[in-house]
Amino acid sequence: MDLRGILPPVATPFDPLGEIDIAALVSNLRRWQGTGLAGYVLLGSTSETVYLTEAERARVLEAARSVIPSDQLMISGVIYEATGQAIAFSKAAAALGVNYVLVGAPNYYKDRMTEAVLHAFYTEVAEHSPTPVLLYNVPQFTGVSLSPNLIAKLSEHPNIVGMKDSSGNMAGLSEILRRVVAPFPVFVGAPFMLLPSLVLGAVGGILGIAHFAPRLCVELFQACTRRDFLQARTLHFQLAPAMAVTAAYGVPAIKAAMDMLGYVGGPCRRPLQPVDETTREIVKQALSAAKLL
Numbered sequence: 001m002d003l004r005g006i007l008p009p010v011a012t013p014f015d016p017l018g019e020i021d022i023a024a025l026v027s028n029l030r031r032w033q034g035t036g037l038a039g040y041v042l043l044g045s046t047s048e049t050v051y052l053t054e055a056e057r058a059r060v061l062e063a064a065r066s067v068i069p070s071d072q073l074m075i076s077g078v079i080y081e082a083t084g085q086a087i088a089f090s091k092a093a094a095a096l097g098v099n100y101v102l103v104g105a106p107n108y109y110k111d112r113m114t115e116a117v118l119h120a121f122y123t124e125v126a127e128h129s130p131t132p133v134l135l136y137n138v139p140q141f142t143g144v145s146l147s148p149n150l151i152a153k154l155s156e157h158p159n160i161v162g163m164k165d166s167s168g169n170m171a172g173l174s175e176i177l178r179r180v181v182a183p184f185p186v187f188v189g190a191p192f193m194l195l196p197s198l199v200l201g202a203v204g205g206i207l208g209i210a211h212f213a214p215r216l217c218v219e220l221f222q223a224c225t226r227r228d229f230l231q232a233r234t235l236h237f238q239l240a241p242a243m244a245v246t247a248a249y250g251v252p253a254i255k256a257a258m259d260m261l262g263y264v265g266g267p268c269r270r271p272l273q274p275v276d277e278t279t280r281e282i283v284k285q286a287l288s289a290a291k292l293l
Helices: 022-032 054-067 083-095 115-128 148-154 170-179 191-200 214-225 229-260 277-289
Strands: 005-007 039-042 073-078 100-104 133-137 160-165 186-188 204-206
Touching: 005 039, 005 073, 005 214, 022 054, 039 054, 054 073, 054 083, 073 083, 083 100, 083 115, 100 160, 115 133, 115 148, 133 148, 148 170, 160 170, 170 186, 170 191, 186 191, 191 204, 191 214, 191 229, 204 214, 214 229, 229 277
Parallel strands: 005 204, 039 073, 073 100, 100 133, 133 160, 160 186, 186 204
Antiparallel strands: none
């Protein structure tokens, strides 16, 4: 499928008892239909995946597959420490109907995660995954950064077909785009980088703000596609307040914004805590400034 456009890294709704709220997940996915989103990423960082059991991860994919149309991308995160676990879940995700797997770097023994070790990890996962692999670079969470040199080498593998870069490092992204073996679609995860990265050759964004501002994100992407950079800049500045609060307050702020705009964000899974009242007001003011309320 065509890897381009705007996708939300779908937040996992929980009920007041802390269990996954499948009905709320389905409701959100259905409401996003018709907004122009290219697809959805399940089980990523914003999904609180590290707090989900194996059975819960499978339930999320099953529910999502039941409502995501076949012409939209369905991507599953694969976030595991052990190579064998990553391979096993890549196979399970393929059986549940995903189009691509987004594979995070192992990081618990981060001092041992050399370029050679990471190259071997991704190569082995790619060689056993039934679906194409996307690299996932999110060093602010993992403490492990995929270097442009490593990414360029991995882009030569026939089953490693693209990546999501959430590093927020514009210089690093520029070097990645310069060095990878084309075609190698690159998505960005930092919303402030969407506009400049599209100019440099990125293919879209997997963005937290797309949860509650999908149409504006899509309009910004489309403006860049038709080279209307004045309109793209206008939309970027309109979205900037919402970008700022999601960057500052993370998943709890995204869920709070979703609740304010008619989606189901709901509580986080402990130990994550919801935004407090002061932060909730900051989120509300940001949404108002972005003309979303």
